[in-house]
Amino acid sequence: MVERLSMTAYQADHLHVHTPAAALPNDPFVAGFGEYLHRSPTARFAAVQAAALLVEHGFTVIDETEDGGWPNSPGNYVLVRDGAVVAIVIPEGASSSSAYRIIGAHTDSPALQLKDNPTLSNNGFLQCNVEIYGGPILASWFDTDLRIAGSIITSDGEEHLVASPAVARLPHLAVHLDREKNKSFAPQVQDHMQPVLAVDGDYDNVMAYCAELAGVAVDDIVAHELFLTPAAEIGRLGIDHAMIASSRLDNLSSVYPGLLAILHAAGCDIAGFGVTTDNIGAPASRDIAILACFDHEEIGSGTRTGASGPLLQDVLTRTTHALGGNAETLASQLSRSSCISADAAHSVHPNYAQHHDARNFPVLGRGSVVKFNANHRYATDVHTTALYRRIAERIGEPVQGFVGRNNMPCGTTIGPLTSVRLGIPTVDVGVPLLSMHSTRELAHRDDLVSMTKILAAYTAGATLR
Numbered sequence: 001m002v003e004r005l006s007m008t009a010y011q012a013d014h015l016h017v018h019t020p021a022a023a024l025p026n027d028p029f030v031a032g033f034g035e036y037l038h039r040s041p042t043a044r045f046a047a048v049q050a051a052a053l054l055v056e057h058g059f060t061v062i063d064e065t066e067d068g069g070w071p072n073s074p075g076n077y078v079l080v081r082d083g084a085v086v087a088i089v090i091p092e093g094a095s096s097s098s099a100y101r102i103i104g105a106h107t108d109s110p111a112l113q114l115k116d117n118p119t120l121s122n123n124g125f126l127q128c129n130v131e132i133y134g135g136p137i138l139a140s141w142f143d144t145d146l147r148i149a150g151s152i153i154t155s156d157g158e159e160h161l162v163a164s165p166a167v168a169r170l171p172h173l174a175v176h177l178d179r180e181k182n183k184s185f186a187p188q189v190q191d192h193m194q195p196v197l198a199v200d201g202d203y204d205n206v207m208a209y210c211a212e213l214a215g216v217a218v219d220d221i222v223a224h225e226l227f228l229t230p231a232a233e234i235g236r237l238g239i240d241h242a243m244i245a246s247s248r249l250d251n252l253s254s255v256y257p258g259l260l261a262i263l264h265a266a267g268c269d270i271a272g273f274g275v276t277t278d279n280i281g282a283p284a285s286r287d288i289a290i291l292a293c294f295d296h297e298e299i300g301s302g303t304r305t306g307a308s309g310p311l312l313q314d315v316l317t318r319t320t321h322a323l324g325g326n327a328e329t330l331a332s333q334l335s336r337s338s339c340i341s342a343d344a345a346h347s348v349h350p351n352y353a354q355h356h357d358a359r360n361f362p363v364l365g366r367g368s369v370v371k372f373n374a375n376h377r378y379a380t381d382v383h384t385t386a387l388y389r390r391i392a393e394r395i396g397e398p399v400q401g402f403v404g405r406n407n408m409p410c411g412t413t414i415g416p417l418t419s420v421r422l423g424i425p426t427v428d429v430g431v432p433l434l435s436m437h438s439t440r441e442l443a444h445r446d447d448l449v450s451m452t453k454i455l456a457a458y459t460a461g462a463t464l465r
Contacts, residue, residue, distance in 0.1 A: 054262070345368075
């Protein structure tokens with residue numbers, strides 16, 4: 001009679017399998033960042049979640065529609081305008097002559113947006129009819145679990161934020177049916193980018209499912225802004241678990257450090273978030289700290305909540321006037337103010353190093369990045385470079401530089417838009433990423449913590465000149 005070996009015995013006697021338990025280190029920074037990422041599948045969610053975090057720590061919500069309701073006394077305030085959020089810290093002793101210290105970032109990322117009529121039905125499959133938002137790496141969206149998230153407005157005027165679990169997928173065509181797939185991949189975005197939501201199920205209408213998410217009748221929906229976004233939660237990679245994998249690192253990797261910096265400016269202890277401030281010190285400035293996180297950067301910023309719109313100017317003007325200033329006062333304030341525009345930077349890719357300048361490239365784990373461009377695609381200049389590097393040097397944090405190849409135009413950020421619109425000296429910075437605009441970008445937790453400390457030192461009153 002043949003003796004049957006258990007799998008455990010077989011492994012032990014023949015395979016010598018070693019599977020040590022994955023012991024992830026306790027890291028409150030990564031835990032908090034991961035929670036914020038997962039709760040922020042779209043720009044509107046990112047803005048609401050940011051405001052919720054600030055309110056939890058004593059910030060007061062501003063109703064910008066209320067006449068005479070703008071804050072005119074020391075305190076901590078937050079404003080949400082659709083997918084944008086602005087936080088304001090007015091310290092004791094601030095006045096209409098105080099300068100502004102501004103951190104800028106953006107809340108949106110490339111995505112697949114549901115069209116007004118989002119239902120497709122093909123060969124027994126219920127599919128989502130989408131258009132491309134921003135500039136994603138299209139290949140990364142295939143075979144990625146997706147969720148539906150965004151805003152629904154009903155006939156009573158109420159807005160409902162909804163977020164599903166993983167429900168949709170954009171399947172690749174099997175290599176057996178396309179033998180040339182691995183030689184080139186260029187999907188036709190109208191025909192090949194429509195995710196599968198159901199197969200011969202109970203649903204024949206995408207909006208019926210979305211209505212169910214919102215707890216409303218489908219006939220009551222009058223408008224929607226819904227996206228398909230990656231459903232996977234944050235991952236920790238590398239032998240030391242120091243690398244972070246997630247969607248929307250561009251640019252929530254700047255929004256979250258900005259939130260912690262503005263909390264520090266408000267006098268909150270951010271050690272519980274995994275950021276020590278021993279070498280930063282307590283806030284000691286009469287300048288007004290601002291965190292402005294705009295929407296629509298990925299599509300050019302030309303909206304009422306984008307950096308080209310009036311949002312930041314509205315906030316600064318109304319704050320100055322509420323504190324007793326006027327147009328002349330505001331002009332003087334802006335000339336003394338500064339802005340750190342925080343958006344992700346491109347780490348050198350070990351397999352494609354030829355796409356970077358040989359001497360001016362950043363690497364994951366070696367600090368945040370100052371971004372330069374001779375044609376001012378970035379707003380960085382000599383004075384603002386010195387501002388950022390001097391703050392970093394004072395608190396002992398590393399800083400890298402990025403300049404693109406001469407034959408490879410760089411992108412741009414909200415920095416030049418803010419600087420040109422308001423005349424505020426601005427520096428463009430960010431943490432280095434790999435796979436930017438993929439559904440699974442890669443960052444290093446040390447870079448995020450380091451930039452958080454620099455931003456916190458800046459808002460707390462680090463010397464600017």
